[in-house]
Amino acid sequence: MQTAEMPQRPTLLPGVDASKWPWWAITLLLGAAAIVGLVLTDQNYQETFIFLKDGVITTLRITFFSYILATILGLFTGLFRVSKNPILYNISTFYVETIRGVPLVVLLLYIAFAIVPLFIEFSTWLGLGISIRDIPMELRAIIALAIGYGAYEGEVFRAGIQSIGKGQMEAARALGLNYFQAMRFVILPQAIRRVLPPLGNDFIALLKDSSLATVLAVNELTQLGRLRRASTFRVLETFNMVAFMYLAMTLLLSAFVRWLEEKMRIQE
Numbered sequence: 001m002q003t004a005e006m007p008q009r010p011t012l013l014p015g016v017d018a019s020k021w022p023w024w025a026i027t028l029l030l031g032a033a034a035i036v037g038l039v040l041t042d043q044n045y046q047e048t049f050i051f052l053k054d055g056v057i058t059t060l061r062i063t064f065f066s067y068i069l070a071t072i073l074g075l076f077t078g079l080f081r082v083s084k085n086p087i088l089y090n091i092s093t094f095y096v097e098t099i100r101g102v103p104l105v106v107l108l109l110y111i112a113f114a115i116v117p118l119f120i121e122f123s124t125w126l127g128l129g130i131s132i133r134d135i136p137m138e139l140r141a142i143i144a145l146a147i148g149y150g151a152y153e154g155e156v157f158r159a160g161i162q163s164i165g166k167g168q169m170e171a172a173r174a175l176g177l178n179y180f181q182a183m184r185f186v187i188l189p190q191a192i193r194r195v196l197p198p199l200g201n202d203f204i205a206l207l208k209d210s211s212l213a214t215v216l217a218v219n220e221l222t223q224l225g226r227l228r229r230a231s232t233f234r235v236l237e238t239f240n241m242v243a244f245m246y247l248a249m250t251l252l253l254s255a256f257v258r259w260l261e262e263k264m265r266i267q268e
Helices: 023-041 043-081 086-100 104-125 137-162 166-174 179-216 221-232 235-267
Strands: none
Touching: 023 043, 023 235, 043 086, 043 137, 043 179, 043 221, 043 235, 086 137, 104 137, 104 179, 137 179, 166 179, 179 221, 179 235, 221 235
16 A cells, blocks of 8 residues: 655755745845845935934943843842841832833833932032033933833842742851852852843843833934934835834844853853
8 A cells, every 4th residue: 555645845945944944034134134235325324324323322322321220220129029128128019019010101201300300409408509401311211211120120130039949048058158148159140040031131122112212302213213204204214224223233132142141051
C-alpha cells in the first residue's frame, strides 16, 4: 500500500526554508532603508530630519534623567514596601497606590502647574528667592515622569525582593550581617538580576511616554513634530520621520536590554 506524499511548501530559493526567516526584521529593515533613502534624496525629508534632530537629544535627555531618578525612587519604595516598619510601609503604599491611580499626563500637568508654583511660594516665604522661571518645563517634566515611573519601579523591586527565598535572609543574619547588610550584599544582587527584564521594558516605555512632555511645550521630538507640521503642513513627511526616530531609538534600546540580560544571565 502506497502512502501519499505530503506536498512540499513552496520556497523562494531551492533548498532554503524561508518560513524560518525573521520576516518582521526584514520588513523593518526595508522600511528603514526606504526612510533613509528619502532623507538622502528628498528635500522635504532632509529639512524635516534637520528640524527634528534636536528633539531626539531632548527626548533622550528627559528619558535618561527621569529613569535614573525613577529607579532610585523605586528602589527605596520597594524596600519600604517589604519593610516591617508600619510608617515606612504605609507611606510607600500610599505613594504607589496614589500615583498608579492617576494618568501620567494628569500627573505632568499637576506637578508642573500646581506643585511647582506651590513650592515657589513656599520658598519665597522662606526667603530663598527662587523664581518660577528658575524651574524650566523640561525639569518639571523630568520630575513628573520620575515620580510617575518611580511607583511602578517600586512594585518591580518589591516583587524582585519577595521572589528571593526567606532562607537567604535567615542565612545572612545567621552569619552576623544586620538587616541592611544582608539586603545590600545578599538579597538585592539576586533581586536585581531577576527584575532586569521589567526594568528594561519600563525604560523603553518611559522613552515613549516622554512624548507626553509635549503638553508642557517642551521641545522634545513629538513637540517639534507638531511645530513642523503646523508651519509646513507636511503631515506625512513629518510624522513618518517622528515615528521612524522613535522606532529606531526603541529598537536600539531593546537590543541593548537583551544584551544586558544575556550578560547578567551568564554571570549567574
